[in-house]
Amino acid sequence: MIQRHHILLLGLLAVLTVGSLFFSLLTGSVELSLRDVFLALAGDDNSLNTQVLREIRIPRTLAGFATGGLLAMSGVIMQVLLRNPLADPYILGISGGAAVGALSAILLGLGGLWLNNAAFFGALLSIVLVFGIANRFGQWSVTRLLLTGVVISAGWGAVINVLLTTSSSNTVQSMLFWLMGDLSQSQVGIGHFLLLFAGLAIALLFSRSLNVLVRGELVAAGLGVNIERLRILLYFAASLFTASAVTVAGSVGFVGLIIPHMLRLLGARDHRILFPGAVLLGGSFLMIADSLARSVVAPQQLPVGVVTAIIGVPSFLIILRSTISK
């Protein structure tokens, strides 16, 4: 059910998103002012500051927003699909597959587009593998899907360890950055934003059905939801969001797990609020985390995945505590 305070919550999240966007644009090794940002956006300026913004800050900020939004939406879906509050976008092995792809590319000395394609290919392979095995006997149960995903994920983990232990120390460094999630090399394209917004639109279309699915598959079927079709749609939607996110940023942890829960604790239980809320809060969260990742130990950079955990853990615990005491 949508109530007035839900609309207010979305409004506040939109403000937070705009704030985080500017925070991210203004944070970094080069001091920039709001004026520089507007000059760069206006277009006909060619100063050094504008170049920094156009070539580094803006792409990186947008990558943070898109990745955070996709991961948070994927987390919402996985938690409902698997009926498990501990589910996150990576639980079914998608990030593992992507990591094996990416790490192999790094090992071969490939970068940029090659690395992204390898990661995306690894993610797709994992999606198809898990679905194929779980679907094998026609009985597509949530438990089977979860177990298949977890086992495949463990398999990828082993391959990752082999790659890590057999690589030279300087390639291991970039591998670790990829594994922890890092936006410094990120290239976000129009495709990611198309996926983000088209994904959000589709998610909104199915929000009512998800509200019912939360009450259990039997109840949902009894209320007219085509469970079989919905499950497959949810699996592939969440998988595609995750694959796209890890391709941009590596496996940034924590966003997909805690953002959905934070929103639920803040009262956004209806998926019509939860999905747009997840895009805004997930996006803001990652933009802020990345700003900190490149400024707290400057000129050194931290992988953003480390920062998401460092600020995610306490803020989640604070919200959990304040809502339980109510």
Add this chain to the structure above:
Amino acid sequence: MSEALMTIDSLELQLGSKRLCRNLNLRIDQGQTWGLLGRNGAGKTTLLHSILGLHHPKAGNIAIAGQSLESINRRQLAMQVGMLFQENPDSLPATVLETVMLGRHPHSQSILTDSEQDLGIARKALEAFDLAGLSGRQVQSLSGGERQRLALAMLIAQQPRLYLLDEPSNHLDIAFQTRMLGILRRIAREDSASLFMATHDINLAARFCDHIVLMLPDGEHRSGPAEEILQEEILSAAYDCRIRQLKKDDLALFYPEEAS
């Protein structure tokens, strides 16, 4: 003669390798209250699930308002048939009013907004089961009995023509059992809807049902007006246990004779 709400033709149900029933024929008319009796594992729940299209029968046909189940899509079916399930699994947090509103799912037209009409129906459903004061409460904080009443309220918010009830008296104390089923039956009758309830409680069935289907251990069944089926001999055979009847005023009370 009124139109049949549901007809079942030579139905055969199988669960795994176990055959539950064969050649089951049944016709439920508008406004009737049917009881579904049988021993544990006789196939009561499976039969109810089959009517909702959640279990595929091995043979036979089920039709709702003259339309074969296969030709009705899920949402249309959910506007005709609603079910109270035995288990209401705990899940992510939700309030009482939010939960009842889910009952309106098959009817809701708009994707993004809740209609005032749906909200009105949901609130009335809560009032009917004495839950209006709890509408803002978290479902997790409710007692077992309150949750069962909430599930019943969600079901009447769905406004089906046929109510399938799987052990509706679960978690309800003896006072609530009769009150809640009384309320449910009154609401169903006002809509000339029908009830079909699976229960272990023969006395509850005797009190509320005008017709009975009794599933027998060998896969056969007996069906008909309650007073014809609810007899000592027939029940004793079905439950493989000596069952006796006490009569007082208009009530019949069945009890098992002590095992020797």
